[in-house]
Structures are given as structure tokens and as C-alpha cells.
Amino acid sequence: MSLVQNRIVVKVGTSTLTNDLGQVNLRSFDHLALVCSDIQNMGYEVVLVSSGAIAVGVNKLGLKSKPSSMPLKQAAAAVGQCKNMFLYDKFFGDYDKTIGQILLNASDIEQEEKKENLTNTFNTLLELGIIPVVNENDSVSYTEIESKDRLFGDNDMLSAVVAVLVRAKKLVIFSDIDGFYDKDPRLHPDAKLISRIDTINEEVQKLAGGAGSRRGTGGMRTKLEAASLATANGIDTIVTNGKNPENLYDIVHGKPVGTLFKGSTEIFV
Ligand SMILES: Nc1ncnc2c1ncn2[C@@H]1O[C@H](COP(=O)(O)OP(=O)(O)O)[C@@H](O)[C@H]1O
Numbered sequence: 168m169s170l171v172q173n174r175i176v177v178k179v180g181t182s183t184l185t186n187d188l189g190q191v192n193l194r195s196f197d198h199l200a201l202v203c204s205d206i207q208n209m210g211y212e213v214v215l216v217s218s219g220a221i222a223v224g225v226n227k228l229g230l231k232s233k234p235s236s237m238p239l240k241q242a243a244a245a246v247g248q249c250k251n252m253f254l255y256d257k258f259f260g261d262y263d264k265t266i267g268q269i270l271l272n273a274s275d276i277e278q279e280e281k282k283e284n285l286t287n288t289f290n291t292l293l294e295l296g297i298i299p300v301v302n303e304n305d306s307v308s309y310t311e312i313e314s315k316d317r318l319f320g321d322n323d324m325l326s327a328v329v330a331v332l333v334r335a336k337k338l339v340i341f342s343d344i345d346g347f348y349d350k351d352p353r354l355h356p357d358a359k360l361i362s363r364i365d366t367i368n369e370e371v372q373k374l375a376g377g378a379g380s381r382r383g384t385g386g387m388r389t390k391l392e393a394a395s396l397a398t399a400n401g402i403d404t405i406v407t408n409g410k411n412p413e414n415l416y417d418i419v420h421g422k423p424v425g426t427l428f429k430g431s432t433e434i435f436v
């Protein structure tokens with residue numbers, strides 16, 4: 168099965184959508200909505216995978232820090248997801264775009280029938296010119312929040328699963344850092360950006376560390392897992408800084424930005 172050439176999945180993490188005080192980063196939401204809308208106007212189909220439900224919920228509920236109790240995390244996600252969709256609806260609306268929410272659990276793609284329904288929903292939304300906004304259904308399932316034996320792992324993996332499902336040509340993972348370095352730049356100031364990786368082997372895996380901020384989860388390890396799945400399905404995966412969403416313009420034109428994990432020659436598994 169071939170990839171849809173003008174289809175792109177964009178993933179944005181919590182550390183881009185909130186600031187160091189744990190507040191919503193309104194400029195990030197607005198900027199992201201502007202660029203995604205503009206890219207769609209240029210003839211591309213965009214799917215947005217957005218984290219941030221728990222962190223935004225924690226802030227809205229006035230909690231001092233991310234709770235450790237699972238019910239409270241799931242409650243925070245319910246509140247935060249609602250606020251995130253309100254913000255996306257408002258900002259995308261400013262650029263004349265309609266969005267639709269899709270909340271997923273791993274079980275939704277494990278069953279063939281559900282998977283087919285989901286694919287049809289994505290395709291129909293995209294045909295209608297709607298931008299799907301996706302997150303894991305955190306309030307229902309805690310696979311992403313906590314489970315170790317998990318398919319989605321975190322939203323990095325979810326974005327790769329979605330990219331495979333919709334047969335996107337590219338997956339763009341917006342992080343709080345410019346790309347994949349030869350070591351964690353927060354711990355090693357001499358770290359160097361790697362602009363292209365053709366094979367994700369053990370050597371590459373050893374370079375990836377965990378999350379850099381208290382808001383992010385997974386760090387580069389989960390981005391590598393996501394890139395492994397996407398590239399094995401022929402999907403070029405780009406990790407770059409969410410502070411500069413306008414990098415999407417260069418990415419859709421195939422210009423080098425951040426780190427490119429090159430998709431293998433369209434073998435669909
Ligand atoms: N080899 C590496 N290259 C770049 N960043 C790395 C590397 N190893 C670990 N990291 C850490 O991964 C972090 C990004 O992931 P994360 O904290 O999960 O944020 P988000 O999911 O919001 O992008 C970076 O801020 C950095 O500290």
C-alpha cells in the first residue's frame with residue numbers, strides 16, 4: 168500500500184504547549200494553528216497529534232504539581248483535554264479551519280474492525296478538509312500514562328501509529344529541542360546535532376536519553392521508538408523544535424530541518 172504523498176502527521180509535546188510555570192503557552196497554540204492551517208491551504212492534509220491534556224488540566228485545577236494518583240491524573244486529563252480542544256478550536260477557527268477530536272486507546276487499533284472504522288473516520292475528516300486533533304484517551308485508559316507493557320507508550324508512539332494508519336508521507340515530531348543529538352544536550356553542552364539517520368540501530372539507540380523537562384515524558388528514547396515504527400513503514404520522520412513551527416514550510420518542501428530519520432523504501436507491514 169502506498170503512502171499519501173501530501174499527507175503529514177504533526178506531533179506536539181507538552182513542553183511546547185506549556186511554559187516553565189506550567190501555564191498554557193498561548194503563542195505555541197496560536198503559532199501551530201497558523202502554520203498547520205497555512206500548510207493545509209498549500210494543498211497538504213494535516214493530522215495533529217497533541218499532548219498536554221494532563222499538564223493543562225493540572226494547571227486548570229490549580230494543582231501544585233502533576234499528581235501521582237492515577238484517578239487524579241485521569242481527571243486532570245479530562246479537564247485539560249477539554250481546554251486544549253477549546254484553544255485549538257479558537258485558534259484554528261481564526262484561520263478558517265475546522266478541527267475534529269479523535270481520542271484513541273491501543274485496543275482501538277488492535278481489533279481489525281475498529282481499526283478499519285478509525286481509518287475511515289480519518290480519511291473522511293481529511294476529505295472534508297478537517298484537521299483531526301488526536302490524543303490518547305487518557306481518562307479511559309492509562310496505558311500511556313503508566314503501563315510498561317504498552318503499545319502506544321507515549322504520544323510519540325501514538326503519532327507513529329497514526330502516521331502508519333493514515334499512510335502519511337511524513338511524520339513531524341515537535342520537541343523542546345532542535346533534533347536528535349549524539350548525546351543529551353541538557354547534560355552535555357558539547358552535544359552535536361545529527362541531521363540525518365538512515366538506520367536506527369543499537370548504536371543510535373545508545374545515544375538517546377530520557378525526558379529533559381519535568382513536563383515531557385519519554386525523551387528521545389520514545390521518539391526513536393516512534394521513528395523506528397514510522398520509518399519501517401516508509402514514512403520520513405523529522406524531529407525538530409516546536410518553538411519554530413514555521414519549520415514545517417521547509418519540511419514539506421524536503422529541505423533539511425532538525426533530524427531526518429529516513430523512511431525505508433515504502434515497505435508496508
Ligand atoms: N540524544 C538526545 N538528543 C536530544 N535530546 C535528548 C537526547 N537524549 C535525551 N534528550 C532529551 O529529550 C528531551 C525531549 O523529550 P521530552 O522531554 O519527552 O519532551 P517532548 O516530548 O515534549 O518533546 C530533550 O529536552 C532532551 O533533554
Ligand SMILES: N[C@@H](CCC(=O)OP(=O)(O)O)C(=O)O
Binds near residue numbers: 179220
Ligand atoms: N496523553 C498525555 C501525553 C503524554 C505524553 O506523551 O506527553 P509528551 O511526552 O509531552 O508528548 C497528555 O495529553 O497529557
